[in-house]
Amino acid sequence: MSERFSFDLHARDGKARTGVIQTPRGAVRTPAFMPVGTAATVKAMMPESVRATGADILLGNTYHLMLRPTAERIDRLGGLHKFMNWERPILTDSGGFQVMSLAGLRKLTEKGVTFKSHIDGSKHELTPERSMEIQRLLGSDIVMCFDECPALPADRDRIAESMRLSMRWAERSRAAFGDRPGHALFGIMQGGLEQDLREESAEALKAIGFEGYAVGGLAVGEGQEAMFDCLDYAPGFLPEDKPRYLMGVGKPDDIVGAVKRGIDMMDCVLPSRSGRTGQVFTRHGVLNIKNARHIDDPRPLDEACTCPACRNFSRAYLHHVFRSQEIISSMLLTWHNLHYFQEIMAGMREAIAAGTFAAWEADFHAGRAQGDI
Numbered sequence: 182m183s184e185r186f187s188f189d190l191h192a193r194d195g196k197a198r199t200g201v202i203q204t205p206r207g208a209v210r211t212p213a214f215m216p217v218g219t220a221a222t223v224k225a226m227m228p229e230s231v232r233a234t235g236a237d238i239l240l241g242n243t244y245h246l247m248l249r250p251t252a253e254r255i256d257r258l259g260g261l262h263k264f265m266n267w268e269r270p271i272l273t274d275s276g277g278f279q280v281m282s283l284a285g286l287r288k289l290t291e292k293g294v295t296f297k298s299h300i301d302g303s304k305h306e307l308t309p310e311r312s313m314e315i316q317r318l319l320g321s322d323i324v325m326c327f328d329e330c331p332a333l334p335a336d337r338d339r340i341a342e343s344m345r346l347s348m349r350w351a352e353r354s355r356a357a358f359g360d361r362p363g364h365a366l367f368g369i370m371q372g373g374l375e376q377d378l379r380e381e382s383a384e385a386l387k388a389i390g391f392e393g394y395a396v397g398g399l400a401v402g403e404g405q406e407a408m409f410d411c412l413d414y415a416p417g418f419l420p421e422d423k424p425r426y427l428m429g430v431g432k433p434d435d436i437v438g439a440v441k442r443g444i445d446m447m448d449c450v451l452p453s454r455s456g457r458t459g460q461v462f463t464r465h466g467v468l469n470i471k472n473a474r475h476i477d478d479p480r481p482l483d484e485a486c487t488c489p490a491c492r493n494f495s496r497a498y499l500h501h502v503f504r505s506q507e508i509i510s511s512m513l514l515t516w517h518n519l520h521y522f523q524e525i526m527a528g529m530r531e532a533i534a535a536g537t538f539a540a541w542e543a544d545f546h547a548g549r550a551q552g553d554i
């Protein structure tokens with residue numbers, strides 16, 4: 182265990198990179214996928230099960246935890262790691278994105294955002310300073326700047342104005358974060374789909390200086406093609422020697438395309454949330470277990486998968502427990518999806534290290550082209 186936060190790049194293959202982020206709570210192998218643990222739990226998963234899927238780090242949500250049970254209560258109980266029994270690294274988001282998508286009655290000013298809780302309607306305020314305090318109370322290892330993520334489509338002036346606000350908030354986040362060895366503060370690049378605004382944002386963030394840099398403002402409805410067009414240039418504006426984190430991504434082919442374009446970290450609710458709705462990701466594509474065609478199928482979800490769902494249960498059984506709304510359905514499908522997402526990450530780390538990423542990517546896409554899985 183290191184006492185400091187550091188990022189070591191081990192290999193590159195084209196723009197793709199593989200390396201390790203060292204933190205006092207453990208190492209994070211990159212490219213890394215972060216399961217989302219919104220309310221201090223990765224839904225339907227025990228912490229040791231999350232680890233068993235291959236996750237080195239998980240994500241916590243400031244918005245949810247500040248409302249319930251509150252950051253102060255988690256701090257009094259020893260911090261988020263102890264509270265949720267996950268002693269490895271945790272990255273917490275800064276709350277702004279979820280305020281804009283979940284809270285009621287929001288007011289945005291230069292100072293920050295005031296809003297009403299979606300839980301009980303109580304009034305709250307988030308500012309860069311308050312977000313840093315909340316994330317410190319939670320004890321997270323990687324803290325995100327407080328930013329504003331504009332909803333797309335938005336006109337260029339709105340995007341520019343929002344990005345420049347986020348850069349002023351990044352300055353305030355840095356100042357409020359203070360000197361915390363072993364902890365990292367990541368800046369968040371904004372600028373929509375405008376290349377010059379993305380470059381202006383990156384320059385502003387580099388002038389402030391962060392331990393890592395996120396590409397924000399994407400996966401907000403722009404579609405994969407527009408996202409990839411932006412990722413063809415945006416990561417390159419960021420420092421080569423620091424982790425690059427693409428927020429909120431994504432489907433398996435989004436993840437592969439992002440790593441191919443120089444992204445090192447990602448998070449997404451997709452594998453866990455879709456597991457609860459019966460959607461299963463496999464190397465041959467996606468299936469939904471609630472479909473009647475699975476009712477008598479004795480095969481596992483994926484013959485080649487080593488997760489508990491695939492080792493011990495048939496599609497027929499998984500169809501049955503999903504239809505019966507049994508709790509084990511969410512447990513098994515979430516575990517399988519998270520396991521598969523981590524398999525993709527492990528495969529890419531190995532391929533980049535071996536210089537065979539192009540072949541790995543071709544095989545990844547070929548495997549998914551099959552029809553009825």
Ligand SMILES: CNc1nc2cc3nc(NC)[nH]c3cc2c(=O)[nH]1
Nearest residue numbers: 274275278330397398399400428429
């Ligand atoms: C915490 N700040 C912050 N979070 C985000 C979360 C996202 N989640 C998605 N798609 C699911 N896009 C995102 C963008 C941002 C973003 O620009 N900023």
